[in-house]
Amino acid sequence: MYKRGNEMDTINNEKKKVMLSGIKPTGDLTLGSYLGAIKNWAERAEQFDCYYFMADLHALTTRNDPATLRRRTLEQLAQYVACGLDPQKNTLFLQSDVHEHAELGWILNCYTMFGELSRMTQFKDKSAKNAENINGGLFTYPALMAADILLYQADYVPVGEDQKQHCELTRDIAIRFNNLYGETFKVPEPYVPKVGARIMDLLDPTSKMSKSDEIGNGRVCIMDAPEDIARKFKRAVTDSDTEHCVRYDPQNKPGVANLMSIYSAVTGESFDAIEREFDGKGYGVFKPAVGDAVIEMLRPIREEAGRIIADKAYLREIYTDGAHRAQRIASRTLRKVYKKVGLVEKPF
Numbered sequence: 001m002y003k004r005g006n007e008m009d010t011i012n013n014e015k016k017k018v019m020l021s022g023i024k025p026t027g028d029l030t031l032g033s034y035l036g037a038i039k040n041w042a043e044r045a046e047q048f049d050c051y052y053f054m055a056d057l058h059a060l061t062t063r064n065d066p067a068t069l070r071r072r073t074l075e076q077l078a079q080y081v082a083c084g085l086d087p088q089k090n091t092l093f094l095q096s097d098v099h100e101h102a103e104l105g106w107i108l109n110c111y112t113m114f115g116e117l118s119r120m121t122q123f124k125d126k127s128a129k130n131a132e133n134i135n136g137g138l139f140t141y142p143a144l145m146a147a148d149i150l151l152y153q154a155d156y157v158p159v160g161e162d163q164k165q166h167c168e169l170t171r172d173i174a175i176r177f178n179n180l181y182g183e184t185f186k187v188p189e190p191y192v193p194k195v196g197a198r199i200m201d202l203l204d205p206t207s208k209m210s211k212s213d214e215i216g217n218g219r220v221c222i223m224d225a226p227e228d229i230a231r232k233f234k235r236a237v238t239d240s241d242t243e244h245c246v247r248y249d250p251q252n253k254p255g256v257a258n259l260m261s262i263y264s265a266v267t268g269e270s271f272d273a274i275e276r277e278f279d280g281k282g283y284g285v286f287k288p289a290v291g292d293a294v295i296e297m298l299r300p301i302r303e304e305a306g307r308i309i310a311d312k313a314y315l316r317e318i319y320t321d322g323a324h325r326a327q328r329i330a331s332r333t334l335r336k337v338y339k340k341v342g343l344v345e346k347p348f
């Protein structure tokens with residue numbers, strides 16, 4: 001078993017702020033989820049008390065093959081670790097292992113309004129795309145997400161742009177509950193990175209790079225082979241004008257702007273510096289350069305993830321330990337909530 005790194009920190013250093021986030025194991029992790037979320041998580045372990053989980057209960061809002069969902073959940077955990085999330089310094093767990101998520105999710109459903117849920121853009125998008133399976137879970141999804149966050153009294157929730165609306169609803173739910181019952185939940189802040197918050201599809205730069213996109217040629221996954229990544233970037237859509245120059249103009253050149261965002265998030269260079277670097281060089285030089293930068297960033301991650309995925313006992317140890325640590329905090333919040341809303345104290 002692990003030395004309980006951040007459990008000790010929580011006890012010894014009450015002032016450490018809490019950071020929490022999750023990803024649904026519904027597909028291979030993409031460059032979007034890496035640059036928009038995980039990359040920023042790995043840099044925070046010393047400064048914050050960090051909780052990251054596989055949002056497997058959220059994954060059930062769409063239909064999955066059960067064996068594939070199980071495999072992806074564990075692969076995602078291996079990829080978290082390979083991306084630099086040290087399981088001793090971060091609490092890594094599976095959402096379904098901590099039953100308090102589902103329990104608080106139900107309670108918060110009762111404090112979330114139909115109108116609020118109806119306004120969620122993700123619900124509108126997903127139900128338009130999946131007209132044959134608009135289930136209750138898809139609709140009430142943000143209340144479960146609020147439970148995920150509020151159980152741990154999180155201060156910051158690092159997410160990409162698309163999850164900001166859900167984080168804002170979480171704040172509204174927390175404030176509403178606190179107003180009714182007195183201070184119960186910390187009101188969390190979404191933390192959206194400046195670059196990488198919205199990585200777009202390489203073939204359709206007007207829609208976000210999504211892990212559940214069926215075809216996959218416009219989407220780069222962190223486990224993709226280098227030759228596939230190189231091919232996808234060579235085929236990336238740029239623009240239809242004849243200018244052929246690398247200039248940041250998301251309105252008129254969304255494909256080029258997306259490639260520049262990726263290059264900037266990977267290399268740390270500003271848009272101005274990128275424009276200067278590729279001045280007069282054209283897309284034939286620019287696109288492979290972005291591909292190469294991504295390949296080199298992902299290479300060690302892919303190799304390490306492969307090693308970890310093969311070690312089932314190690315993975316089990318990580319998520320068992322993580323669930324214990326997470327549950328200690330989650331159960332404390334849930335007890336408080338049960339009492340506030342008028343449920344009889346648990347006899348066990």
Ligand code: TYM
Pocket residue numbers: 020021022023024025032033034035036037055058144145148149157158159160161162163166196197198199200208209210
């Ligand atoms: P999910 O699984 O769709 O995405 C996981 C994280 O990756 C970010 N992301 C992106 N960022 C930039 N560009 C992209 N193309 C891109 N695609 C995905 C997302 O913004 C997200 O941060 N509901 C959440 C999972 C969740 C959660 C939570 C997150 C459940 N409970 C509590 C935070 C806190 C979701 O579906 O993310």
